[in-house]
Amino acid sequence: QVQLVESGGGLVQAGGSLRLSCAASGRTFSSLAMGWFRQAPGKERESVAAISRSGGSKYYADSVKGRFTISRDNAKSTVYLQMNSLKPEDTAVYYCAADSRSYSGSYYLNHGMDYWGKGTLVTVSS
DSSP states (O other), X not given: OOEEEEEXXXXXXXXXXXXXXEEEESSOGGGOEEEEEEEOTTSOOEEXXXXXXXXXXXXXXXXXXXXXXXXXXXXXXXXXXXXXXXXXXGOEEEEEEEEOSOOOHHHHHHHOOSEEOOOEEEEEEO
């Protein structure tokens, strides 16, 4: 079983930046593809970004391309989401996710992942 703990959420003004972190345990981190998803109040969950095991491949939802950057540190078993130029519509609970299967990042963005954290709230004020 994989445990995921997110941190770094909070309140930020529009145009500001936040960096989310997700610490993983329970499995060799480098064997896991990682991703970030979000769910706004009253809306369905949507994908944000995914990253391959090595970190060499990254995938983004169109809504965050050019503003968000996903990265990972396998030595620290941590995945990050750097969020810049934040907009009020980015307000959501952000969930870290992990998967041990060998699917592409595009697959994960469309279908989700096996393991989920409890989420961290990001609020962007206008």
